[in-house]
Structure formats: C-alpha cells, structure tokens
Amino acid sequence: MSGSAGAAAGGGAGGVSVGGRGPVVFVDDDPDLRRATAQTLKLAGFAVQVFDSGAAALATLGPDFAGPVVSDIRMPRMSGLDLFERLRAIDPEIPVILVTGHADVDLAVQAVRDGVYDFIAKPFDAARLAGAVARAAEKRQLVLENRRLRKAAAEIGEDAPLVGETPAIKRLRDTIRQVADAAVDVLVLGETGSGKEVVAALLHRWSGRSGNFVALNCGALPETVLESELFGHEAGAFTGAAKRRIGRIEHASGGTLFLDEIESCPPAIQVKLLRVLETREVEPLGTNEKRRLDLRIVAATKVDLGSPAARADFRADLYYRLNVVTLPIPPLRERKADAPLLFALFARRAAERFGRPVPVITAAIRQHLERHDWPGNVRELMHYADRVTLGLEPAATEPEAASPAEAPDGTLHELVDRYEARLIRDALARHQGDVRATVEALGVPRKTFYDKLKRHGIVRSDFGGTDG
Template identity: 35%
Template sequence: MGTILVIDDDDQLRQSFQKLLTQEGYRCIGAASGEAGLELLEVESPDLVILDMRLPGMNGLETFKQIHLLEPKLPVIIMTAYGTTETAIEATKMGAFDYVLKPFDIPDILKIIAQGLDAGKFMRSPVEMDMVPDGGFKEAIIGRSQPMQEVYKAIGRVSSTEATVLIRGESGTGKELGARAVYQHSLRKDKPFLVINCVAIPETLLESELFGYEKGAFTGAVHRRIGKIEQANGGTIFLDEIGDMPLSLQGKILRLLEERCVERLGGRETIPVNVRIIAATNRNLEEAISEGRFREDLYYRLKVVTIWLPPLRERPSDIPLLTDYFMARFSRQASVDNPGVTEETKALLSQQFWHGNVRELANTIHKALIFNRGTPLSPEDILRAIGQDVHPGGVEDMDDEKGIVQWVRKEMMNRHREDLFDAIMDRAASIVISETLKVTEGNRSQAAKLLGLSRPTLHSKIEKYHLKMKTSVSSD
C-alpha cells in the first residue's frame, strides 16, 4: 500500500500518524530529526515523506533539500506552523509536493497523502508497453491487438517531442496509463510530473490549485500559494478530464499554451513557465464545442497530437491477455496463489460488452477473486461478480428487489419526516459499506477500491455511519 516516512520531533504527533496511517492500510515509519530521516530514507525507500519544518539539528528546509537531491521524484509533504509558512512556500517552489498548516484536519491530510502517493507512482513506477505478463510485477499497458499497436507507435512518436498531447477514449480504456507512458518515455522523464484532475477539484479551487495566488487575493488567502503549473516548471503537467474544465479556466490554459506564462490570482507579475502539457478526456469535445461548453481555440491547440485509446470491445483478442495479467496482479496483491481461469471463462469474458472497458474487466476479475476459494475461476464466478443471476434463464434477482421495496414501504409507514430519501440512502450506504468491510476483513483500502470510493471518502462515511469495525491492522 505504500510506506510513509514521518519526520517530526514531536513524539505524540508521530504516534498519531502511526496509528492513523496504519489504520488506512499504509506502513508508517518515523524519525525524530532530519538526520535520522535521511538515514531511514536510504534503508527503507519510502513512497512518501511527511516533513516538519521546525526540527532540532538540521532544519526542515535543509532536510528537504537533501531528500530532494537524493530522491528528486519522491513526494514530500511539508508540515508547517504559521510562523514558518514562508519556508514551506520556498520548499514547494523547489519541488515539495504540497504543504499543510498545523493543526490540520485528518480527511485533508489523508487526501493530500493519497494525491502525493499517486503522483509518486506516476513518476516512479515505469509503465511498460506491449509486454508479456510477468506475473504482475510491473505495471504495464497490456494488449497485442492491431489498435493497441497503433497506440504504442503513437506514444513512441510523441514522447521524444515537446508537443502537447491529447489522449482520448472512453472511460476505463487506459488514458491515464497512456499519459504516464508518454511522460516516462519523454525527454522530461527525470523532471516533475504533476496530475490535476479537473473534475475531482471543485471549480472554485481548481483555479488557485493550478495558478496559485498571492496573499490577500481573496478572503482566506492568508499567504502566498504556488500553483501546480509553476511547481511543475521544467516538467510535465497532466490535465486529466480536461473536457470538464470550467470555461473560465480554459482561457487561462490557452494562454499558458500560447504564451508559456502564468499569473497567480491577485498577482500582477507574469511568471514564465516551461511545462509540457498532456491532457486527457472521455468527453465528446466536438459536441461540447457546439454546445458552448468547450473553447474551440483550445481544442485546436490541444488536438495537434491526439492519441485515441480503443474501447475494449474493439479489441476482444486482448481480453485473455488482460485476464491473465489481472489474475496474476491481484493474486499477488492479496498474497494468494493465482487460481487461474478456465478456457470457458476466457471465452465468456471475451464476449462481454464491457461498457467500462479495461477498468470494468479488472474490477470484475478482482471481485471474482475475492470470493474464490482456490479453484480456477468459472463462468459462474464471473457472472456472480458481474452481478447477474446465475440461475438459468433469469437475469435479475427479483427477490432482492422485493426485499428493498418492502423495506422502503415500511420506512414510509413508520417515518413522519421529510428526509426519507436521504434516510433510506444513508441506510443503504451503511449496509453496503459494512458488508464490504466484512468481505475485506476490515481492510479499508481494499474496501475503498471495491466500492470505487477514495479512501478519505470511505473514511468519512465510516465516521458518519459510526461503523466502528476492527481493522485487521489497527491496534484498537
């Protein structure tokens, strides 16, 4: 799940992190000084560092510089108190991933950690193209079909150029993997790579996240913040889901592409930046343009080099290969022997439509593996994982529906309140989450994956519904 090194001289804070991060499924190691942290860095090769600015001996900024020198791609989150904000900003300019002000909220820090780990994974774990599954040890773009060969060629061609790249394709076709492959084969592969998901960040925050702001730019802007674009200077920025970017920001991105500069919010200074842009979207941009939701000028700027990822149904010959790959990968992740799949199962998998493309195939295999007891996956296992009734002839489980209808009616009879919808949804959500946690034996990371929720979201729902489950790793 990832090892996190916490460098802080406050014993209590390190212990709190230890407890929190272990509960979240991470491995946490601690160091009380910069010097001790640097030693651990070499021995333990952590995936992320959380670093306090105020340290005895070597100070936080100096420690950061050393870490950055040794491991330029390791994401470092700086913790700072009000007095040391300036040095934290200094560190972000030099490439620290982000900083948080003490005291911080747990969901906030968990979110930044998850983002940092993702960013680190993007930069550090190589994505191989067109390789034979090797037991699931490496992350790879799997596929031998003709349409995928075209994708590899396109990635190869654009990687060594400085061109802006637009990656298109339906949801779950591997656009994010494609973006990483472009970056990792590019001339900028040793420079930072930052990911901005344009839908995951609320519109009001996206602008300041990308462009940064000056002190006093708006209420709450108590100090200067460096935006991600400026932070990625010299490197690459991946604008994921660009089709969902608000119109107001599209103009600023166009300016960045044309003039290679940014302005922080509330700032007068024009700051030159040298970043390569990779963008991705599953939206129909042409339609968005005709509906006035996407700027045509930006579209033409972006689309010069477009890589299309084919939907899975157009390359069914890749499905057996992908199946073997995911079986190996997920078995290894769960530390179980790979039970394999039968030929009939492969045939069934190859016939499905896969609306959700590779992601849906992967999730289906993952689910089927969780319930598997060591025998090769059968077509029935797959159908159950897809959620179809395995009884011959029937497609929907009518009994389930009846049960839900009865439950809703009972709630309506009993409740004289005006929040029936929310009450029923909450109840359903709490059942779904607690059942999933039972299946994963309390492992929240695995549960979050199965449910398609981020860990912080799952965490907050567990709190909300008071689902106090014992986790397999926690001590309480």
C-alpha cells in the same frame, strides 16, 4: 502397421494442428479400429495421429502437446494404464481417455479416480467419442492457455506500458514513442476506464523530461478551488489564503501537466488555460508577476471535442490549441484479444495483494472475457479480476452448458435430474448448508426441498450450517 508410420490424418503430435479442433492421438493395436476411429475424429474436425503401441506414441509426445490422448486399455507390451502413467510423468495435465471392454469397466473407473480424464466402453458410437474428445481438447487448451498467460503476465513489470498485443494497442504504443520527445501538447481521447492517465504517464516517461508528472482531474473540483489548484496564489490573495501556494501548472514546469476530463473545465478557467498555452507563462492569484514555464500539457477527454455538438460550451480555440496531436485509445471491446492477458496480469497482482492463490482461467471466465463488451474498459476488467481472485464472481465457477454435439449421455429425464441435483448442491455450497437461505435462493417450498434431497441422495449436513 508400424508405430512410426502410424499417422492417419492431421499433423504431428507436437501440437501443430491442421484440424479445426486441434490435435488428438489415438493408440490401439487393432488396425481396423484405428482406421475407423481416425476417420470418425477427422470428420469431427480433429487433426488425428494414430499409433499401434504406447511406446510409438510416447516417442512423439511432449509437454507441449496441445490435445488429448485416447488409448485402448488392453494392448501388448504397454497397456493403456501404463501409457497413462508415462504421460503423467511427462505432463500430468495431458487428458487421457481410455477405451475399455465391458470386463474392464471397474478398472477404468478406478483409473478415473487416479486422474484419467474419462473412459469409453466398447462398443462406442461416433458422437460419444467425439464429444468426450472435444471436452478433453477444450480442457487441454485451457491448461496451455493458462500456462502461456501466466508466463507472459509474470514477465510484465509493474510499470509495463499499455499491455496488449493487438494491432490497435501496438499502433498506439508506436505513436506514443514517435511523439513522446516532441515539444507538442497532446489531446488523449478515450472512454472511461480505457487508460488515459496511463497514456499520459507514458508520454512523460518516454519524453525524457526531468520535471514532475502532475495530474489533475478538472471535473473533480469546484471552479474556485480548481483555479487555485491550477494557477496557485500568494498569501492574502483571498479570504483563507494564509500562505503562498505553488499551483499545479507551475509545479509541472520542466515536466508534464496532465489535465483529465478537460471537457469539464469551467469557461472562465478555459480562458486562463488558453493564455497559459499561448504564452507559456503563469500568473498566480494575488500577484501581477508572470512566471515563465517549460511546460508540456497532455489533456484527456472522453468526448469528441472535434464535434461542435459534443464540444458544447468548450471553447473551440482552446480545443484547436490543445489538438496538436490527438491520441485515440481503442476501447477494450475493440481489442478483446488482449483481455485474457490483461486478466492474467490483474489476477496475479490481485493474488499478491490479497494473499490468495492466482486463479486459473476457466471455460466460464474465458467465455465472459470473449462475450462481454466491457463498457468500463480496462478498469472494469481489473475489478473483475479482483472479484474472481477473491472468489466473489459466480461466472468464475459456473460450468458452461454443453453444446448438443457434446451433451452427456442419458434420457431427458435423467439429464434434468442431474442438472437439478447439481443446482441444489451448488446452492447448498454457496449458502454453507443453511437450509433457509438455500430454500429462498431456489424458490421452492421447504417440504419440496427435503423431498428432492432424499431423491437425489444429497446429505445436507455435508455442506455445514443448520436446518434453520
């Protein structure tokens, strides 16, 4: 069989996959083994392409290849080790799995130390091969995802509007563009942390209004202070008013006034706001002078003011006056596909801010991004990215449990021993070798702890700290 005609199943090696678990290349000069292995991997859900030589495989492989390469070590002209070196020059992060005979195991072990992803000794069973390829494929997908997200995040400016590519966030951006330059007030509805002020600022930026963007949280100030902040006052208007103050409403004339948590506005202030909305005039405290305004108001709420029960003591007439256009912001749980890009962006900014390296998205981070419901929305995700960048988030480093199809080889006793040893090493590393803290964290007696160190061959001093 010629190498150029060696495709046994699936798509080409450029990374366009028709298999459910992605592409894989298998290289071996034995035609029977090629056929059998192609069938095994195809049944496991991979898009397989087989070649009878390393040179033939290299002709189709590039840095965009989306899967692992499995190769026999012993082949004429170009060995599996030679192929590995050539692939490392193309992209050092393409996972390479070597198939080796019993006599070459030591050679394969050294190759793993040199960067080969894994090796499988002949004869191997189908489950062992499929499991190794699945883990390598997942690693490759993570590498490519990190590259794509880093590139996308680097292209996003500091003032980029509403980052995301899901249909929900695209619709929101389109709607903002449609109403931004219209002379209408807007009500923004969104959960805590969903980006209500970002939407308001975007409305202002795209409106073309030359005045200020002025923001005020109605729930953050007591009523007396809020009234002065909003409407301003003249000198002597009340005790302590030593000089004139321009209120937020007047300061926003010609621009946009953003009132966050409008549902928290006291009833007396609601009456005055309604008057401002109807007349486009403001009357500061301590004067009968009415001042004309060129004003656009964007109000934000985290409750549905259209519902009488949710509206409570919020005035219905003020709600209807504000509700010319309502912009609902989708919560992050309804657009989770945007979470990896948002994480990459926030992690890059956090790394610049803290002077730390940009963290990669591990399998554990990806799983957390996919499974967590993000009740705090984008703000919660931003803080999570900060913690990961600072190395404070355990989920960033904890390995995922292997699925049954991908479980490592060994008896139950051997697997439990390996897992126990890993937990002990992790605990020692986390507590920098401090025995007292490690014993407390693991919840075992000190003698038991030392017995386990001896049984697993773990040297406590390798982790620093003291015996405590």
